[in-house]
Amino acid sequence: xxxxxxxxxxxxxxxxxxxxxxxxxxxxxxxxxxxxxxxxxxxxxxxxxxxxxxxxxxxxxxxxxxxxxxxxxxxxxxxxxxxxxxxxxxxxxxxxxxxxxxxxxxxxxxxxxxxxxxxxxxxxxxxxxxxxxxxxxxxxxxxxxxxxxxxxxxxxxxxxxxxxxxxxxxxxxxxxxxxxxxxxxxxxxxxxxxxxxxxxxxxxxxxxxxxxxxxxxxxxxxxxxxxxxxxxxxxxxx
Numbered sequence: 001x002x003x004x005x006x007x008x009x010x011x012x013x014x015x016x017x018x019x020x021x022x023x024x025x026x027x028x029x030x031x032x033x034x035x036x037x038x039x040x041x042x043x044x045x046x047x048x049x050x051x052x053x054x055x056x057x058x059x060x061x062x063x064x065x066x067x068x069x070x071x072x073x074x075x076x077x078x079x080x081x082x083x084x085x086x087x088x089x090x091x092x093x094x095x096x097x098x099x100x101x102x103x104x105x106x107x108x109x110x111x112x113x114x115x116x117x118x119x120x121x122x123x124x125x126x127x128x129x130x131x132x133x134x135x136x137x138x139x140x141x142x143x144x145x146x147x148x149x150x151x152x153x154x155x156x157x158x159x160x161x162x163x164x165x166x167x168x169x170x171x172x173x174x175x176x177x178x179x180x181x182x183x184x185x186x187x188x189x190x191x192x193x194x195x196x197x198x199x200x201x202x203x204x205x206x207x208x209x210x211x212x213x214x215x216x217x218x219x220x221x222x223x224x225x226x227x228x229x230x231x232x233x234x235x236x237x238x
């Protein structure tokens with residue numbers, strides 16, 4: 001899913017999801033199915049979206065003991081998602097177990113889903129990390145630490161904000177995927193996000209993929225909003 005603009009399908013049910021996707025009948029999309037949509041509709045939502053021809057990032061952020069994550073990933077590997085994730089805070093053993101589960105659950109001859117680690121949520125501020133998580137130092141140092149741990153565990157990349165992308169690519173690998181939420185147009189509403197950027201900034205920082213939700217799904221004309229955001233992300237003048 002490199003170089004993708006991933007639309008977050010933050011809807012509660014099939015009806016709203018289908019209605020939204022119908023507006024993109026001529027576009028092959030990359031979409032994110034998160035907790036809201038998956039937990040209320042189950043695995044069949046993945047099959048439905050894949051049948052429409054779209055790539056799926058299944059964003060469940062697994063975080064548990066290694067064996068539980070391994071067995072969960074064994075099942076998730078059968079659903080057809082193109083990318084899944086875990087919380088890097090779960091530790092190296094847990095992340096290694098996630099890869100073991102994905103390898104075990106992926107059918108012979110098929111490519112296992114990409115697996116990325118969540119570093120620090122883009123809704124987390126420096127103060128929240130220091131006070132509520134009791135983690136000293138800077139947010140960037142924390143993100144880089146988790147990114148290194150994720151790489152050591154054999155995962156394919158991380159979820160981070162655009163502001164940490166350059167450091168991750170320079171210190172870890174330019175091939176290590178950086179998936180960046182918190183994308184807004186200039187002057188757009190921040191909602192509950194703290195570390196945000198425009199699609200142009202994400203491109204300039206070197207992000208491999210961006211995740212956009214309400215700036216598209218909440219727009220008056222979602223298709224137009226998507227095309228404008230995609231053009232900005234790809235550096236195309238409209």
